[in-house]
Amino acid sequence: MRRPGGRVLIARTExxxxxAARLGDLADVIAAEDPLAAPAxxxxxxxxxxxxxxxxxxxxxxxxxxxxxxxxxxxTAALSSRQELYPRRMPAERALRLSIGALSGLAQVDPEExxxxxxxxxxxxxxxxxxxxxxxxxxxxxxxxEYDPRAGRDDVGAYVRMTGVNGHLETTGSSxxxxxxxxxxxxxxxxTPGITEARxxxxxxxxxxxGGKLLVLTVRPSWIRAAETELTDRFKLRxxxxxxxxxxxxxxxxxxRRVKWPVVRQADAAPPGSRDWLNLLRLVGEAMPAxxxxxxxxxxxxxxxxxxxxxxxxxxxxxxxxxxxxGKTGDxxxxxxxxxxxxxxxxxxxxxxxxxxxxxxxxxxxxxxxLRNEHRAGL
Numbered sequence: 476m477r478r479p480g481g482r483v484l485i486a487r488t489e490x491x492x493x494x495a496a497r498l499g500d501l502a503d504v505i506a507a508e509d510p511l512a513a514p515a516x517x518x519x520x521x522x523x524x525x526x527x528x529x530x531x532x533x534x535x536x537x538x539x540x541x542x543x544x545x546x547x548x549x550x551t552a553a554l555s556s557r558q559e560l561y562p563r564r565m566p567a568e569r570a571l572r573l574s575i576g577a578l579s580g581l582a583q584v585d586p587e588e589x590x591x592x593x594x595x596x597x598x599x600x601x602x603x604x605x606x607x608x609x610x611x612x613x614x615x616x617x618x619x620x621e622y623d624p625r626a627g628r629d630d631v632g633a634y635v636r637m638t639g640v641n642g643h644l645e646t647t648g649s650s651x652x653x654x655x656x657x658x659x660x661x662x663x664x665x666x667t668p669g670i671t672e673a674r675x676x677x678x679x680x681x682x683x684x685x686g687g688k689l690l691v692l693t694v695r696p697s698w699i700r701a702a703e704t705e706l707t708d709r710f711k712l713r714x715x716x717x718x719x720x721x722x723x724x725x726x727x728x729x730x731x732r733r734v735k736w737p738v739v740r741q742a743d744a745a746p747p748g749s750r751d752w753l754n755l756l757r758l759v760g761e762a763m764p765a766x767x768x769x770x771x772x773x774x775x776x777x778x779x780x781x782x783x784x785x786x787x788x789x790x791x792x793x794x795x796x797x798x799x800x801x802g803k804t805g806d807x808x809x810x811x812x813x814x815x816x817x818x819x820x821x822x823x824x825x826x827x828x829x830x831x832x833x834x835x836x837x838x839x840x841x842x843x844x845x846l847r848n849e850h851r852a853g854l
Contacts, residue, residue: 480550490527497524498541499548506552506560510829511573514542514558514747515756515789521545538748553599558747559827563599570600572616573827575696575815576783583626583635589613606632617695617816636697669844676845684710684776684809689798691823691830693816694841699780702813702841705848706778714813717782720766721759721790728762759788767793771800776809786826795831 477484477492482499486492501524505512512520518538526535536544539558546554553563561573571578574593578584590603603609606622613620613634620634683690694702707714729739739758745751770777785791794812801810814825823830823838830838 482548482550484548488527494524494527495544495548498545499550499552502545502549502552502560506549506562510824511559511561511827513786513789513791513828517542517558517560518748537750538753539746542748553597556596556598561597561600565597565600567593567601567603568612568615570597571603571612573597575616575618576826578618578696583633584620585633586622589634617697619695619697669842669847670849672842673844673847673849676839676842679839680710680811683811686809689794689801689810689812689837691794691812691814691838692841693814693823693838695843696815698841698843698846699813699815701846703778703780705846706811706813710776712776712778714778714780715770717779718784719781720770721762721784721788724762724766724769725759727765728758732758732761734758756788759790763790763793767796770797776811778811778813780813782812782814782825786828791825791828791830798831798837 477486477489477496479496482496484492484495486495498521501521505517505520518541521541522535542554542558542560546552546560551562552560553565555561570593574596577592577596578589586606586609589609593600593603603612610622619636621636622632623635624632626633626635680690692702692706703714706712725739726736729736739755742751742755745755785793797810801808812830814823814830816824
C-alpha cells in the first residue's frame with residue numbers, strides 16, 4: 476500500500492504502484508487541458524508511460540482498463556461516458572458546453588432531463604443548477620431555450636425553443652434570426668456595428684474562395700440550418716454532409732471486408748475502448764481515403780455540414796489533409812466546414828475536440844447580422 480499525494484494505491488509490487496502513480500500523474504495533466512483531448516490521443520499518451528521492467532510484471536492493459544486505472548490513480552481526473560479525461564468538479568457551465576451536441580435540436584426538454592444528460596456524460600462535474608440559474612448557462616452556451624412554466628409534463632415547466640428575433644416561444648422548430656429584405660431602394664443602409672461585422676464576414680468568405688483555404692465556420696446550434704441555407708443560396712453551392720459521406724463509404728468498406736452492417740452497428744454501440752469499438756475505428760480509418768477521394772473529385776468550393784462523426788470516430792485530424800489539398804491544382808478552390816458552437820471558444824471545436832487550424836484566417840464565427848442580411852438589406 477502506498478499513499479502518494481493523498482491517493483491510496485494497493486499493488487503487488489512497488490514497481491506496479493509506481494506505474495499506477497505515473498499514469499495518475501499524466502491523467503491529471505491531460506484532464507487539465509482545454510479543450511479536452513480526444514480519447515484516441517489520451518490512450519496514445521497513456522500507452523507511452525513506461526511499464527515495470529521485470530519480466531511478467533504487467534502486460535499492456537486493454538484500452539478501457541488503462542483509462543479507468545489512470546483516472547482512479549489520479550488526484551483530479553475523472554472519466555466521461557465517452558472515455559474523455561476531464562477534471563473532477565469541472566464547472567457546470569463548461570460541462571454544459573461540452574455536452575451541447577446532446578441538447579442541440581431539441582424542441583422541448585425538461586430541466587431535469589438537461590441535467591441528467593449532462594450528468595450522464597460528466598458524472599463528476601459540478602451539477603447544473605435549477606431554473607432560473609440554468610437559463611443563464613443555456614443562453615451562454617448558445618442554446619435558444621426559454622423556460623415556460625406551463626410546458627412540460629403535468630405543467631411542471633419545460634424549456635422550449637424561441638423563434639424570431641423578438642423571442643416568441645414555440646414548442647417545435649428551431650430559433651432562426653429573421654432575415655431582412657434585399658429589395659431595391661435608393662439609399663445604402665448606414666454602417667452600424669452589425670452591418671460592418673456582416674460585411675467583414677462576407678469579405679472573409681470571398682477571400683477564402685479566391686485564396687483556396689479550409690475555413691471552419693462556427694454558428695450557434697439553433698441557427699445552423701439558416702447558415703447552411705444562406706451559404707448555399709448566396710454562393711450557389713451544394714453542401715456535402717460529412718456524416719452521410721462517411722456512412723456510405725463505411726458501408727462499402729464493410730461489404731469489402733465481408734462484415735455485415737448489423738455487426739458494424741453493434742460495434743458502434745459498444746463502449747469506447749472495447750475490442751469491438753477499436754475494430755470499428757480501424758474500419759472507419761480504412762474508409763476515409765475513399766471518402767476523401769469522392770469529396771475532392773469535384774471542381775467547385777465545398778461547404779461541409781454535419782461533421783459530427785469525425786469527432787465520434789476520432790477523425791478530426793482528417794480536416795488537416797483537406798486543408799493541405801484546398802486550392803491546389805485539380806482540387807477544390809476552398810473547403811468550408813459548418814460547425815455548431817458558440818463565440819466563447821478561442822478556437823473552433825467539434826464536440827469538445829479542437830479542430831486543427833493554423834491561424835485566425837482559417838476560422839470565423841458566423842455573425843447574426845450576416846444571417847439577418849443586414850449588410851445588404853435595402854440595397
